[in-house]
Every structure is written in structure tokens, then in C-alpha cells.
Amino acid sequence: MAETSSWFEKEVNATTIPLIAFGAALNIVVGQAVQLIKLPLYLDSIGTILIACMIGPLAGMLTGAFANLTLGLFFNYAFIFFIPVTLVIGAFSGLVAKMGAFKRWYTAVPAGLVQGILSAVASAPIAAFMFGGVTMGGTDFLVLYFRAIGKSIIQSAFLQGLAADPVDKAVSYLIVYFLLTRIPRSILIRLPGYANA
Amino acid sequence: MQTPEIPRREYNPLYHYVTLTIVLAAFTFKLEWQLFILPALIAVTLFFPERKNTYRGFLKFVLPLILIGFIINGIFFTGNVAFSVGPVEFKAQGLLFASAVAARLTLIVISMSFYFSRVKSETIAEYLASRGADRRFIYIYLLSVAMVHLMRDKLQKIYTAQSARGLDTTKNVLTRAKYLLPMLVPLSYSYIAESLDRGIALRAANFSDKKSSKTPSVVPLVEIEVNRKGLLFGRLFLLAGVALSIFRFTR
Numbered sequence: 001m002a003e004t005s006s007w008f009e010k011e012v013n014a015t016t017i018p019l020i021a022f023g024a025a026l027n028i029v030v031g032q033a034v035q036l037i038k039l040p041l042y043l044d045s046i047g048t049i050l051i052a053c054m055i056g057p058l059a060g061m062l063t064g065a066f067a068n069l070t071l072g073l074f075f076n077y078a079f080i081f082f083i084p085v086t087l088v089i090g091a092f093s094g095l096v097a098k099m100g101a102f103k104r105w106y107t108a109v110p111a112g113l114v115q116g117i118l119s120a121v122a123s124a125p126i127a128a129f130m131f132g133g134v135t136m137g138g139t140d141f142l143v144l145y146f147r148a149i150g151k152s153i154i155q156s157a158f159l160q161g162l163a164a165d166p167v168d169k170a171v172s173y174l175i176v177y178f179l180l181t182r183i184p185r186s187i188l189i190r191l192p193g194y195a196n197a
Numbered sequence: 198m199q200t201p202e203i204p205r206r207e208y209n210p211l212y213h214y215v216t217l218t219i220v221l222a223a224f225t226f227k228l229e230w231q232l233f234i235l236p237a238l239i240a241v242t243l244f245f246p247e248r249k250n251t252y253r254g255f256l257k258f259v260l261p262l263i264l265i266g267f268i269i270n271g272i273f274f275t276g277n278v279a280f281s282v283g284p285v286e287f288k289a290q291g292l293l294f295a296s297a298v299a300a301r302l303t304l305i306v307i308s309m310s311f312y313f314s315r316v317k318s319e320t321i322a323e324y325l326a327s328r329g330a331d332r333r334f335i336y337i338y339l340l341s342v343a344m345v346h347l348m349r350d351k352l353q354k355i356y357t358a359q360s361a362r363g364l365d366t367t368k369n370v371l372t373r374a375k376y377l378l379p380m381l382v383p384l385s386y387s388y389i390a391e392s393l394d395r396g397i398a399l400r401a402a403n404f405s406d407k408k409s410s411k412t413p414s415v416v417p418l419v420e421i422e423v424n425r426k427g428l429l430f431g432r433l434f435l436l437a438g439v440a441l442s443i444f445r446f447t448r
Contacts, residue, residue, distance in 0.1 A: 014404045015396035017333055021340035022392045026385065029348045033380050036356050037373045038366050050385070062334075066341050073313055074342075076258050077306050132266040132298035140265065147273035153294075175377060182382045183389065190393050 011058040016192065020063050023051030027067035041168050048086055049093040049176045053102050054193045057094025064090045081130050085122045092118055093173075097196040105177050112173030116166030123165075124158035133157050139164045208324045209424040212312050214431025218438035219308040223301045225442040228293075231300040238304065242311045250314035251307060259306045263299040270295040318342060324421045336404075340395075348384060355380050 012020070026047030034043050047067060052060020064086025072080030092115050096102075101111040127135050133143045133153045139160050146156035180188070180197040188194050222234055242251050271279075274291025281287070322335045356364070364376050 012333055014399035015393070017337055017399065017404075018340060018392035018395035019389065021337045021344055022388045024337070024341035025344035025348050026388070028345050029352055029384070030381065032349060033352055033356075033377060036352075036366070037364070037376050037380075039373055039377070040370065041374075043377075046381075062337065066337050069338070070341055070345065073318065074345075076254070077309055078258070078262075130298070131262065131302070132270055132295055134262055134266045134269060144269055147269060153270075171374065175381065178378055179381060179385055182378070183386055187386065187390055187393070191389075 008058060010192070011056040012062065016055050016059055019055060019191075020051055020059050020066065023047035023060075023063035024067040024070060026050065027063070028071055041171055042164075043168065043172050043175065045086070045089050045093075045169065046172050046175055046179075048090050049172055050179060052090050052094035053097035053176060053180065053196050054188075054191045055094075056098075056193060057091045060090030060094045061087045062090070078131065078135060081126055082123060084126065085119055088118055088122045089115060089169075097193060100196070101173070102177050102180055102196055105174060108173040108177040109170050112170035113166045115173065116169035117162065119165045119169060120158055120161030123161050124154055127157040127161070128154040133160075203420045205420045205422055206317075206320050206323075207422045207424060208316070208320055209427035210324075211424070211427035211431040211434070212316060213321075214435045216308045216312040218435050219304055221435075221438050221442060223304040226445060228297050228300055230441075230445070231304060235300060235304060238307055242307060245311070245315065247311060247314040251310040254310050255303070255306050259302055263295075263302065266298055267292065267295040270298075320421065324423070327421050327423075332404075344388070348388065351387070352380065352384055355383055 024047060027044055028047075030046045031042070031044050034041060044067075045064065048060050048064040051063040065083050068079045068083045068086050072078070093111075096111045096115075101107045127133060133147070133156055134140055142160040142163050143156045146159045147153070151159065188197050191197075219234065219238065222231065226234070242248050245251075270291040271287035272285060272291065274288040274294065276288040276290035278286045279289040279292055319339065322339055326332055326335045359376065359379055364379075366373060366376075
């Protein structure tokens with residue numbers, strides 16, 4: 001019990017709390033940046049991945065959960081139901097960061113691809129049973145296509161996730177890698193996960 | 198030195214208990230029961246001035262989702278044909294599944310939209326803190342909400358500056374993806390540095406969730422006055438909802 005508490009305290013303390021809030025806000029704002037430059041991607045987990053790398057998996061999970069909570073309360077309630085997916089993203093990216101995935105671009109990209117598959121697995125049941133397979137995202141036509149070729153709702157939602165998420169997450173991981181290389185060392189050295197970058 | 202006066206705000210817990218009960222009903226009640234609750238919920242919300250905010254989000258996001266759900270599931274489900282529009286056949290099982298999803302979503306979205314347009318997020322956060330919620334989580338939530346607005350403004354300024362330097366959104370996807378970094382690096386850099394400074398300030402202020410007599414208590418943003426009757430009726434309402442859910446699964 002004491003060990004769990006110390007792990008939590010290590011990642012969620014007075015120093016890291018404002019960073020977690022920043023990560024949650026970054027997730028939302030990157031969505032706006034993507035719209036501004038008209039990119040056909042979501043990239044809505046960059047803040048979660050960045051914080052998971054800079055602090056740790058628990059902080060990453062909290063970042064994702066708060067980002068989706070804020071998005072849900074202010075923009076679209078659908079985001080609240082996808083909080084479990086953000087927990088998976090935060091936990092996985094924190095763990096691979098500890099293994100050194102963000103030290104080189106060619107290790108970040110495959111980690112992002114695996115992350116995409118995990119995200120598709122986590123989001124398929126939510127999209128299928130909560131929303132009947134339709135989430136009003138840009139990739140809904142894929143659900144329509146998979147349904148048309150005879151796949152079930154859950155299969156269609158999973159295949160739609162599999163078609164979109166790995167690319168999206170690989171690009172997100174690559175952007176986080178470049179962000180970490182461009183942020184001055186004097187700043188990075190003050191972060192708990194400095195060794196991961 | 199004078200202590201600043203903390204604003205007082207009344208909070209009626211009945212609202213969140215009713216919202217919680219409706220969300221529970223959306224997941225556990227049968228479709229027939231949900232269709233009974235839905236008109237009652239709509240009728241109640243129409244009496245409040247917040248109805249405009251409540252239904253704006255619903256019409257914008259949920260109604261199109263429901264309609265597409267009816268079309269996709271109606272067409273692609275296997276089963277008996279309920280009706281046909283030209284060569285397109287709509288299956289009864291698909292329409293039933295789409296109805297269940299539609300009823301669930303409508304209940305959740307209307308009840309939550311109504312609650313969050315009626316109660317301010319700071320009031321909810323302070324109420325939760327007064328009921329023993331972890332202050333760190335409350336702070337993360339309030340700070341992230343505040344940061345979103347500031348970061349959006351800053352991003353817009355960076356975008357305008359980058360556009361003046363030749364950022365072109367009509368180029369190919371790869372070139373546009375490269376534009377993302379010159380926008381995100383200055384934004385992240387300044388906010389990470391600012392967050393680290395905020396962290397130092399929090400540590401200096403001995404910010405902690407641990408309830409110790411030695412630790413100075415955090416000054417709340419709003420002093421919450423809880424409506425006792427609302428609390429009692431709210432709890433009864435939720436209890437009734439839980440009992441009905443159990444009844445539905447045991448029969």
C-alpha cells in the first residue's frame with residue numbers, strides 16, 4: 001500500500017500537477033492546430049504522450065482522462081465515454097518511454113503503431129455498444145464500408161480503428177519525439193522523466 | 198492583513214443525483230422504460246432558462262449521430278425487413294438496436310447538458326472538494342480549463358505569425374504536417390516553463406492533499422452552501438434508480 005502511495009506521489013505532486021493540466025489542455029489545442037492547417041488526422045493524444053514521457057504512465061493516464069473530461073463537458077459528451085482509451089494510451093506511452101522509445105525516431109514510430117492497435121482494441125467496444133458504431137468522426141464511412149461487406153458492428157468499429165489509429169498514433173509519437181528534441185535541455189532537466197527523452 | 202472575502206454559492210445536490218440516476222437508467226433500464234423517462238426529462242428541462250444550451254449541443258452533435266445510426270444499422274443488420282425505401286431495405290432488428298442506442302444517448306446527453314449548463318464547473322469542483330475529493334484533481338481540472346482558453350489564443354497568434362512567414366495550408370499533407378512543429382514547439386516550450394514555475398509556487402505554498410493540522414488548508418475559490426433538502430431527495434432518487442436497475446436484472 002505504501003509502495004502504491006509513493007508511486008502516485010512521485011508522479012502526481014505539486015511540481016507535476018500544472019504539467020498534467022498543460023498536457024490535458026495541449027490535447028485539446030492540438031485538435032485546433034490540426035484543423036487550422038487542415039491535416040486529415042486527429043492527433044488528440046499528443047499531450048497525453050508528452051506528459052507520459054516527461055513524467056510517467058500514471059501522469060499520462062491522468063492527462064488523458066482530464067483532457068477527455070474537459071472536451072466532454074465543453075464540446076461533445078461523446079469524449080467522456082472514451083476515457084478508458086486515453087488511460088490505455090497514457091499507460092502504454094509511459095511504459096515505452098521508460099524503455100527508451102522516445103530516444104530515437106525509428107523506435108518512436110513502431111511504438112506508435114503498436115499504440116494505435118491497442119487504441120483500436122480499446123475503443124471498438126465503446127464505439128460499437130455506446131454509439132452503434134457511429135461516432136461522427138471523419139472515418140465513419142469506413143464503418144459503413146465494413147458493415148456493407150458483412151462485418152458485425154464490433155468488427156466494423158475495430159477495423160475502422162485499425163485503419164485510422166496506427167497511423168495517427170505513429171505520427172503523434174513522432175511529433176512528441178521532435179518536440180522533446182526541440183525543447184531546451186535546461187527545461188527538460190527539471191522534469192521527472194528527463195532520462196526518457 | 199485582511200483576509201479576502203470568499204464568494205458564497207448555493208449548491209443543490211438534487212441536480213447531480215438526478216443526472217446520475219438518469220445516466221444509470223440509460224445503461225441499465227429496458228428501452229420501454231427509457232422511452233417513458235425521456236418525455237418526462239424533456240418536459241422538465243423545458244421549464245428552465247438553460248434549455249437553449251441543453252438542446253443546442255444535442256441538435257448539433259447527437260441528432261445527426263442518431264439519424265446516421267438508424268440508417269447504417271437499419272440497412273446493414275440481418276433480419277426481417279421492416280420497410281423499404283425503393284431498393285433499400287430497413288431491417289427491424291437494426292432499427293431496434295439503433296432505437297436503443299438513440300434512447301441511451303439522448304437520455305445521457307440531455308441530462309448531462311442540462312446539469313452542466315445549470316451548474317458552473319467551479320461550483321461543482323468546490324462542492325466535490327468540500328465533500329473530500331482530492332484537491333490535486335480539482336486543481337488539475339480547473340487549471341486545464343483555464344489553460345485551454347489561453348493556449349487557443351496563443352496558438353492563433355503563432356498561426357498568424359507563421360502564415361506571415363509563408364505557412365501555406367494548400368500544400369500537400371507532408372508539408373502541412375511539418376508546419377505543425379513550428380506551431381507546437383513555441384507553444385509547448387512556453388507553457389512547460391510556465392507550468393514548472395507554477396509547480397515551484399505550489400510547493401512553496403505547501404500545496405498538498407494530506408489533511409494535517411500542520412499543513413495550512415487551501416483557501417476555496419467559492420464557499421459552497423449545500424441545500425439539505427436537495428441532498429436528501431437526491432439520495433432517495435438515486436436509491437430508487439439503483440433499486441429499479443436491480444429489479445430489472447433479477448426479473
